[in-house]
Structures are given as C-alpha cells and as structure tokens.
Amino acid sequence: MASKLLQKKLSEEFKRDQVLTAKEELACYSYDSGIYTLFHYFEPDAAVLAKSVNDVIKTLAIARELKVPVVPRGAGTGQAGGALAPTGGICLDLSGWKDIEQVMPEDYQAFVRPGVTLDELNKAFAPYGLYLPPDPSSGSACTIGGMAANNTAGQRSLKYGAMDRFVMGLEVVLPTGEVVTLGGKQARVIKSVSGLDMKTGLFVGSEGILGVITGIRVKMAPVPPARAGILFLSADKKSVPALIREVYKAGVVFSACEFVLVQPSAEGTVAKNLSDLRLPSPLEMVLLMEFEGNLPGVAWELNRAKEIAASFAGTSTVAESREQMQRLWFLLDEAEGGVMGSRPGTKRTPGGEDIVVPPSRLIEALDGIQQLVGKAGVACVNFGHAVFGNIHTGLLIKPDDAEEMKKVETLIDGIHALALALNGSTTGEHGTGIVRSPLLTQEHGQAAEMMRRVKNLFDPDNIMNPGKILPADRR
Amino acid sequence: MKNLIDKCNRCGFCRAVCPSLAELGWESASARGRIFLAGRVLSGKAPLTAEVVARLDQCLLCRNCMSVCPVGAKLDQIIMAFRRLEAEELGVAKGKKVILGALADHRDLLSSLAPAASMLEHIPFKERASNGAVFRLNKKARVLPMMGGKPFLSQVQSVEVDNPLKKVAFFTGCHINFVGINVGRSVINVLARNGCSVWVPSAQVCCGVPFFASGEIDKAVGMVRHNIDVLSRLDADAIVYACGSCGTGLREWAGHPEVGPEYLEKAKGLKGKIFEIGEFLIDQLGVKELPALPKPTRITYHDSCHLAFTGVKEQPRRLLKMMGNAEYVEMPDAATCCGSAGLFSVTHYPLSRQINDKKIKSILAVRPQVVTSGCPGCNLHIMDGLNKADNEAVVSHYIELINNAYECTPEAGQ
Numbered sequence: 001m002a003s004k005l006l007q008k009k010l011s012e013e014f015k016r017d018q019v020l021t022a023k024e025e026l027a028c029y030s031y032d033s034g035i036y037t038l039f040h041y042f043e044p045d046a047a048v049l050a051k052s053v054n055d056v057i058k059t060l061a062i063a064r065e066l067k068v069p070v071v072p073r074g075a076g077t078g079q080a081g082g083a084l085a086p087t088g089g090i091c092l093d094l095s096g097w098k099d100i101e102q103v104m105p106e107d108y109q110a111f112v113r114p115g116v117t118l119d120e121l122n123k124a125f126a127p128y129g130l131y132l133p134p135d136p137s138s139g140s141a142c143t144i145g146g147m148a149a150n151n152t153a154g155q156r157s158l159k160y161g162a163m164d165r166f167v168m169g170l171e172v173v174l175p176t177g178e179v180v181t182l183g184g185k186q187a188r189v190i191k192s193v194s195g196l197d198m199k200t201g202l203f204v205g206s207e208g209i210l211g212v213i214t215g216i217r218v219k220m221a222p223v224p225p226a227r228a229g230i231l232f233l234s235a236d237k238k239s240v241p242a243l244i245r246e247v248y249k250a251g252v253v254f255s256a257c258e259f260v261l262v263q264p265s266a267e268g269t270v271a272k273n274l275s276d277l278r279l280p281s282p283l284e285m286v287l288l289m290e291f292e293g294n295l296p297g298v299a300w301e302l303n304r305a306k307e308i309a310a311s312f313a314g315t316s317t318v319a320e321s322r323e324q325m326q327r328l329w330f331l332l333d334e335a336e337g338g339v340m341g342s343r344p345g346t347k348r349t350p351g352g353e354d355i356v357v358p359p360s361r362l363i364e365a366l367d368g369i370q371q372l373v374g375k376a377g378v379a380c381v382n383f384g385h386a387v388f389g390n391i392h393t394g395l396l397i398k399p400d401d402a403e404e405m406k407k408v409e410t411l412i413d414g415i416h417a418l419a420l421a422l423n424g425s426t427t428g429e430h431g432t433g434i435v436r437s438p439l440l441t442q443e444h445g446q447a448a449e450m451m452r453r454v455k456n457l458f459d460p461d462n463i464m465n466p467g468k469i470l471p472a473d474r475r
Numbered sequence: 476m477k478n479l480i481d482k483c484n485r486c487g488f489c490r491a492v493c494p495s496l497a498e499l500g501w502e503s504a505s506a507r508g509r510i511f512l513a514g515r516v517l518s519g520k521a522p523l524t525a526e527v528v529a530r531l532d533q534c535l536l537c538r539n540c541m542s543v544c545p546v547g548a549k550l551d552q553i554i555m556a557f558r559r560l561e562a563e564e565l566g567v568a569k570g571k572k573v574i575l576g577a578l579a580d581h582r583d584l585l586s587s588l589a590p591a592a593s594m595l596e597h598i599p600f601k602e603r604a605s606n607g608a609v610f611r612l613n614k615k616a617r618v619l620p621m622m623g624g625k626p627f628l629s630q631v632q633s634v635e636v637d638n639p640l641k642k643v644a645f646f647t648g649c650h651i652n653f654v655g656i657n658v659g660r661s662v663i664n665v666l667a668r669n670g671c672s673v674w675v676p677s678a679q680v681c682c683g684v685p686f687f688a689s690g691e692i693d694k695a696v697g698m699v700r701h702n703i704d705v706l707s708r709l710d711a712d713a714i715v716y717a718c719g720s721c722g723t724g725l726r727e728w729a730g731h732p733e734v735g736p737e738y739l740e741k742a743k744g745l746k747g748k749i750f751e752i753g754e755f756l757i758d759q760l761g762v763k764e765l766p767a768l769p770k771p772t773r774i775t776y777h778d779s780c781h782l783a784f785t786g787v788k789e790q791p792r793r794l795l796k797m798m799g800n801a802e803y804v805e806m807p808d809a810a811t812c813c814g815s816a817g818l819f820s821v822t823h824y825p826l827s828r829q830i831n832d833k834k835i836k837s838i839l840a841v842r843p844q845v846v847t848s849g850c851p852g853c854n855l856h857i858m859d860g861l862n863k864a865d866n867e868a869v870v871s872h873y874i875e876l877i878n879n880a881y882e883c884t885p886e887a888g889q
Contacts, residue, residue, distance in 0.1 A: 028505075117491065141487040
C-alpha cells in the first residue's frame, strides 16, 4: 500500500518518463556488478530519473514525507551494493544527468553533473591536454557522481591519488531539502584549507548516506606525455614486495604497480596464455610496473627499475611507449584469464574482493586467501594494486550450486576477517556498501559510533541510503 | 541459453554504447537490463508479458554492446531466443509480419509487382533530388525508398571481362534487389572496372538476418541453409556483398546452433571467400587508385554498426579518400548508430528518429555534400533525417559514389 502511495505521489510530481514503477523497470534496479545480488533480490518501489536539482529536492521531499529510503545510483557499476535498495524506497537514477556545465581548462577544472561518465569528461578535456586521473577501469560507464560518492581510486592512484585529491567542490542536496555548496560557495580554486573540509572529508566516499551529490567541481591534470613499463614474471612471489620496495626507494614513483598471483594449479593455463614470453620456472606471480611523466624522467625510471628487477628471480619484458604499454596491459589481462582457466565452467564473481593489507604482508594475505578458497572447495583469481597491498579477489564459483554458495558466503566473511587480522582493511576502493557494513564496528571500533552520529546529524530521519556503510540493525 | 545469460557480469560497460539507452535513460534499456529481464523470463522467475516484450523490443540489435563486453556476452543470441519465444507465444508485430512475409513467402509476388509499383509510386510519392522519395501531400513524412522497377536479380545476370583477375559472385541482399538497384549496378561496374568478372547467382534468397531479429528462427535457418547451398555450389574466387547486415548473415549465422553441424561444415568451405565490397577492393584486389569525381565534393562516411562489427571500417574511408576531387571529412561519432536497424525503424519509428537526430547533428557539423555509408538501410534513415532537417546533402552508398567517378571517366581503350 505504502509503495502505491509513493508511486502516486511521484507520478503527480514528475513527468511520465521520469518515474518508473513497472515491475520490469524496477527489476533492472535490483542489481549492481557485485556478488550480493546473486544471493538476494531487492527491488525499489519506484525509480526517479533526476535531471535537475529541483528533481532531487522534490524526490527528497516525498521521501521525507513518507519516510521512505532514497538510494542514489549512478551507472550501477559498483560491487558493494551501495546502489541497491534492500528496504525498498526510491532509486534515484542520476546517470542521465549528463551536463558538463563548466569547462575551465585555464583553471584546470570542470563543473559537472553527476551522470557524466569519466570518458565523457575526459573527451571534453582532450583538446586541452587535460584529464581526470583516477581510473577505476570502467571509465566508459562509471559516472563522476559515483566516483565521488565512492572515492574511486584505481590502478594509477599511487602516483595521482584517489577522487578525494581531485574533488575541489561539491553541490549536495541534504535529506532536509537544503542545497549546500561545499568547498567555497563561489570558489574556483584548486587549493583551499578554509573551513572544515566537508567535501572530501565527509561527502566524498559517503556512498549517498548523507545526501545527494548533484554537482562536482573536479580538478583536471595534464595528460602525461610519456608512458613505459616492465612486465616482470616472478619465479618467487615472496621476493616481489622487496622488488617493489627497492624500485620505490630508488626514487621511482609507479603510475601503476599491478600483480596477478599465479597459484600452482593455474601455472599451466597462464603459461599457455603468455607463451610468447620467456617464462621463469616456476611462474608464481606476474607484476606490471608502469611509469608515466615526461620522456627523460620515464626513461630514467624504466632503466632504474629494469636494473633492479634484473637482480630478482624472474624474467622481464619492457615497453618503451604508450603503444607498447598496451601490449603489457593486454598480457596482464591474459595472465588473469589464464588463472580463470584453472576452474573451467565457473563464473567469476567478486567476493571479499577489495581487501587491503600492509604492503609487506601482501604475500601472507594471498596465501591466506588461497587457503580459505581451498577450504571452500572453489578457486579464485587474485590480482590488484601491489604497492598498496590492495587485493582484488575474483571467485570462480558455480552460482547454481546452493551448497557451494553457502560455503562462498562463509568464505567471503573469512577473507574480510583475514584482512582485519593482518592489520588491514576490508575495502581499499570499492566501498563499504551493504556488503561490508556488518563489519564496520569490528574494523573501526568507537569510530563507527562517531560515523553514526554524523549520519544522524545530516539525516535525522535515516532516509538516505540506509543500511550502507552503517549496518541497518539500529540507528 | 542459460549459459549465455549467466555470462553477463552486469559490469555495465555496455551502457556506454547502447543507442536506445542514450535516449531513454532507464536501466531496462541497457544491454545488461535486457539480459537480466530475458533471464528472469527464460528461467521462469517472471512471466512473459507484453510489458517485458516491450522492453526487449527496444533493442536495435546493433551489437555495439558486444564490441565492448569484457566477457563476450552474446546479446544478439539472447534477444533472438527471446524474440522466438515472443513470436511463438504472442505473435510477431503486424508491421514486421507484412514486410517479412513479402521477403519470404511472397517474394515471387513482390518481384512481379515491383515493375508496376515502380511506375505507380510516382503518383503519391515524389523522388527527391538527393535520393529517396517523399509523400507528395506531406513532405516531412518519412522518406521512403523508390522501387527500382524489375528486381536486380532479374535484371542483371553477369558481366564478363577478358582475363579476369577474380571471378566474383555478388550477393545482393533484399534491399539492393528491390530498391537499391543503383547500388547493385555500382558494385558490378566497379568490380568489372577493376578486372573482375561478376555474376549474380539468381537462386540466392534473403540473408535471414531480419528473420533472426524477429524471432522467426525456423525461416531464418532455412534461408541460411539455402544460401550456403547456393553459394557453395559456385565456382567463384570470392563472394561479395554490399550491405553490412547481409554480411553478418553470410559470415556468421551458419554458426547458429539450429543451422546444424552439416551446414556449418559446408559453410567452412566459404570461409575466407566472403567479403564486403570495400574490403574486397582494398584487401583482395589491392586497389591503390580510383578516378576523380567530376567536381570537388565534400564527403563524409557513417559506420554502419553491423559493418563495423565485422571489422570493415578503414577500407571504405580509404577508397573515398583515393578519389580525386574528394574532400573527405570525418564526422564526429561516425561509429554511433543511426537508429535505423531495419525493421526496428518500422516498429519503433519515434525512438529510431530520436536516435537518428543525434546522427544528423554529427553529419551537419561537418557540412558534407555527400553522406555515404556501406549500408542501404542506414542511408535511407539518414535521408529521412536530413529531409526533416531541410538539408539537401546527397546520401548514397559509398560504392555508388565510386561508380560515379568511374562513369565520368572513359574506360581504357575507349
């Protein structure tokens, strides 16, 4: 009944093609790209396609009146369930709000609406030689609003930082209906410490639990002219953290430092995919080190890394240009594909997929994951951002096997527990969402309570994306 | 089918390229939304209703999503399986049914009526200088193709040249056969001018693509098999086509599971022999020069989705740039869909127009005198859009333009 009333009120306020209430439409807001929706099916009671601040204000007013949840959603590329509606309510689809309102190349800035995708923004700035560096590898689809709300980082974030380094200002609509500009109400600067930093300290990475991000002022960076790198095939994974340390200490700042773990059961399939390369024996890990910047600097970094890598057990393949780098990235993908071949007939699904451990404990964590995965009787591919100790785990599972899926749920809990036991974190860049909210207190202790108080301050009625970050059990 | 659906990881990469999602904006209009809905119906979690059908019918089958899918999900096969179910349970939409009937069951009747139709059509329709025809009483109504008189298959049988470099069979497809006769003539002419003997196998039938797309799989399978039989009997060095969608029919659909292993095996004999006309001229004949157009002409090229999907992108552009007097300009977003998608533009005309409006904007941005593509269907839809925008740019298949250049140049020895 409540949902009928909600649908009626929304239909009165919005144009017909802006409110979706049909079952078929709502079903398509029941998923994101994570594992959660393989276990659960949640449908919002309505979806609103917002394309203006006023649309957002109207939606929040109705939500406030009826006390129903509002779930902001970008392109739904997340893996943590942040854009799902576990308790119904309104899914606020912002992906169609695509205005790049201000292009300010001379001030290295843009002001965009939340539905603009990363590729669209970069395309608009390409003529000026500028781009937005955080790259979650889904640039064609992911939205700037989603990137800000999740504090996206990606493979090049060691050198450039995550979204919090690039969001210079935000326009947000609070659940109370107030519209607030953060980062200075008229500011067009790329540096400021004035006031409390509510934009990146609070709203960036808040996953929609405090309010709706309706405008983002982002800093753009010059496109680096040169790129080079090394694909290092390690015969001894345990030595890889030391290799990374030595390269880093030598003054090389990686633009990316990615690994793929090759567990013994996957060595054959990976070797097959990399058969063009000189392979070490055994092949235990594939490491891609990438350097970006000006030409002489990159050449120096490449050389230095090459020299250091030569003293480690393994083989190197070098790329000296952007074009050649494409091949190395392709080969890294091929290595990942090879590991996936270790359990044919399964579906690769992210699960416990974003833990971070202290960089020195990377191998310990990987061994731990392999053990847990073995115990659950499944397989996985482990890859990620080596220099951070950020591990992405793709589980190779059979979603139709109910028994197996039970074990998979336990396995995911196990991976998260492992991260905390190793002084790590449950998520490096994908977000807490619905998937990791039950672990919030375990990870943060007293600070979790502070987070709850902050949420209550902004959202006393708890209508903004409830159940995300903060567990749903109590307010 | 379940395996095909389960493959989708819902990563959302497909969102970036879907022409209908770009217009409609809601998630059910994305490829992953369609796969999700089809999956729910095919697994019995949701009933097959007109409501679900309406959502899945918003797919143009342009396959752009398949080009960017990281796991290689086959949306086209899922949609086709779904539309078959839809056709069986709920029937085929009326407009589609009439056209499909004409191309399959009543093909002979259509062929014999075509000459009369080509005379009578001048009463209600006026031919435009820049191609196509408009309704005399409403010049902003949809631009339609003019019938070409006798179908191409019954007009032209073969052109022989002395000491041919290659013996080429031409697969016309329905559009060229019934309404794109000048495209057909151009293909033959340009091939002959480049030292090839050409003939048009008269037993060929529709490539089957519109039938696959409408869920009439049995008929489509029959057509694919028939064409494999016809084409594999030929003593040809190459089989050339000039329509992107027919190309997918010829090149890929022998792989449809229902075509069967016997025909798949037979089709293997055709592998490496089937080429799009531009692809054939560049990659097989190594054409390096073409005659000049009679006067300086500003030309642009639109990528037909199906042609680009089969990898033919650069060859038409290279050919166009080769002609003297041709000033080639690349339009922005040349590879985005024009919204035609064959019968989609019949059943979903308003949405197909909306998609086309963007294409027209891209075209007008480069102010061409001639808009070309490698697809007669795209061309017709672009003509319609230009007519609505009061623009007189000529729209033609790029091979027609190349043929124009030849026709303005005397043959060697003449």
